[in-house]
Amino acid sequence: MPESMLLAAAAGVVAGALAVGVVLLLRRLVVASRELGTDVERATYQTLHLASRAAKHLRGGIDEVDAMRAGRYLRALLGCESLALVDRAGGVTVEGDDAVRSVAGRLAAEASASGKSQVQRRIPLGDGETDAVAAPILADGRAVGAIVAFAAPVRAGLVRATGEVADWVAAQVELGELDASRAALAEAEVRALRAQISPHFIYNSLNAIASFINTDPAQARELVLEFADFTRYSFRRHGDFTTVAEELRSIDSYLRLERARFGDRLKVTLQVAPEVLSTVVPFLSIQPLVENAVRHGLESKEGGGRITITAEDSGAFAEISVEDDGVGIDPAVLESVLAGGAPGEHVGLRNVDARLRQVYGEEHGLVVETNVGAGTLVRMRVPKSQPGRVAASADAALGPDGRLER
């Protein structure tokens, strides 16, 4: 029966894969058991392992969820019967026997207030008695919580160990705060890097509009509205992300204003795959590339030129490129600009490049192909899948399907 051949072949593939997996696993086990070493080494490993498991959950602070997850490892680390983590507000998370909750809260408050470890013996607990040791978690000199270990009996070793664990937890919490402030810094950096609308552009646009007011009032009105649209988008306060479609809209406004000055000298070709229109990109990440092409590529070129904007689908990524046939950039100059030196020209490129790297990682920076007199091609590659990021769209005029409505 031929179907059984198909099945046999598939079964063969699956069995083969399983066999390879089993062999690899066994090999790892054998190697691991050979290298486990002496008891001391094993104990060290065990301690460090538990600590690193717990550390993962302590970085976010010791609120309930994290405390619950970390508590398990901490209890194993201390080898006590029950363990309670108490946060600054007095919230108690118990790992083990839940009957110790109220005692833990009281001891933790005492420990936090005194800043020293507290030991209490013979605490009545259900059918028996237990001892407890509480150690404050002091981060930056102030108590952010306490750790309470219950064991019968509490020996000096456990008291010392609890103190050490509390210090270690404090270090983790501090590290977590450091992480948080680093993330906040990165975010602030991205905000600060958010392209600023160039004063030249405002000046030039207003002049261009002024020149139309008498000769062609309708055109002047059109341009003022275009200017309003553009500034509204660019000055938007909230949201660090937008969609390709909205970015294109802003580029349209921008180019209409530039065309008022350039006239027919500025030609534009667009090649946009509809599949990437809804891709999320950092706010103002394509428009500065176009502005760079106009200001540094075409403005100084006699007879103007053509800008080609393409956005295409490339597997799991969207590839967006802006090309002009203008005067090009000296690669050495560009290199120093992108490396962070010599601000001035092309600062828009550096800005976008830095933000892309910040958001998507080092390999997602801008790719620039250029030479003097050879035009410039700037490309960026953005993952289409960004479940964590929402494109903030504040535009009521944008139709429900993301289309431009006129």
Add this chain to the structure above:
Amino acid sequence: MNPAIGYAAITVVAVASALIGFYGLRVSRTTSDFYVASRTVRPWWNASAIGGEYLSAASFLGIAGLILLTGSAALWFPIGYTAGYLMLLLFVAAPLRRSGAYTIPDFTEARLESEWARRVTSLLVIVIGWFYIVPQLQGAALTVRITTGLPAWAGSLAVAVIVAVVVAAGGMRSITFVQAFQFWLKLTALAVPVIALLLVVNGGEPPAQLTPAEAFPPAAGPGDLDVYRTVSLMVALLLGTLGLPHVLVRFYTNPDGVAARRTTVIVLVLLSVFYLFPTAFGFLGRAFAPDLAAPGESDALVLLLPDRLVPGPLGELLTALVIAGAFAAFLSTSSGLVVSLAGVISQDLLGGSVRGFRIAAVISSFVPLVVALATESTGLAGSVGLVFAFTASTLCPVLILGIWWRGLTARGAIAGMATGAVLSGSAILGGAALSALLPGMRPFLEQPAAWTVPLAVLVTVLVSRGDRRGVPRGTDAFLMRLHVPEHTRHRAGPETSGRMPRQ
């Protein structure tokens, strides 16, 4: 049959697909008008594209073949293939579009905040995709063998090579218009021959008689259906559609959840219309070509019938049309699958580079080729049905629970996927051997979905329940994002002032 027709039709479709994939849309999309460039894909186009990608060899050749072979039991296949979109519409389409995750692995990772859940899902997506490509290649093998007389492997090889080259070289990515075109080509390629054949059959001298008793003997009628098998098949087909990677990717072309829903409704209509024709083909086959009713041969019914009923140039023309449609089906479904598989493989294993995508595209075309060459098809519709059963038992519980249940945890999801994969996988692969031992178990092994899907769901729920600590922190925020319509969200934004009306 005249092999020249076969060669001509296949070459034309292959060359046209490749050319359109590479150049056609590059030219047509170029504009200097921002208004034109920012037009999103309309739901109609998108729905056609989904149809184009979805209607595979199983739909184009398999259903008519299965009707010829088994009678009315096969009618459940077109119903299930279509109604699966109803499930998609009800449970998945809009929330998934809103999630912002582009593939199912991305979705599970974002939803469950777990690397491991992602890895398991990726693995399943890849396996499902590969096994879904295999019937396409087998269909190609059959078509080439019947129509040109070349050895069967030539067809599989040709399709695999064309798809690998075109996808790796950057053409035919997820170009909506190409896939939409393929749908209308497939529809025409079946509808025109069916109507022509019906006219010929009806107007012949003397008019051919279609005796219902012969075409659908009571033994093959609904009265004789096995309830368990039917229910199980429907579970597989209805829920299996939810997890097909190449179909889900298409929903991201919709700008928002509302458009995703509208698209799904149109897909339902388009598929319902399409499936009339393979059904009619099967019906005609039962009346006029009962000799083809043998496993493995019956799938060729659609290719052979026009020539039998309409001799002469008209028949040859109709045959050429059908061959072209069939090849369009193989190419479009396989390329859609290869694109999404290559995306998953390159992202998870090869670092997401362009080169990685190319390598992954070649791998994803050639692994199924090896399987297709090593095996022989017994029925395209049936083997695709098994892939659906596997999908329904593995990805569907995670997807639905992930969208609709707060309590899902990474451990629960992994346990559920593993359970579903092991149970349905072993039923599908080892079913033949097991049912020889236990004949009473045969229906349960041949159509496993009705018990594997509930078990997978149960395991997922139980393990998640036992792992309440594992509920990801961002669950509420994520679910809110999935279920609150975008429009409302925008309205709630701080800057909602109107804009000056234009003259």
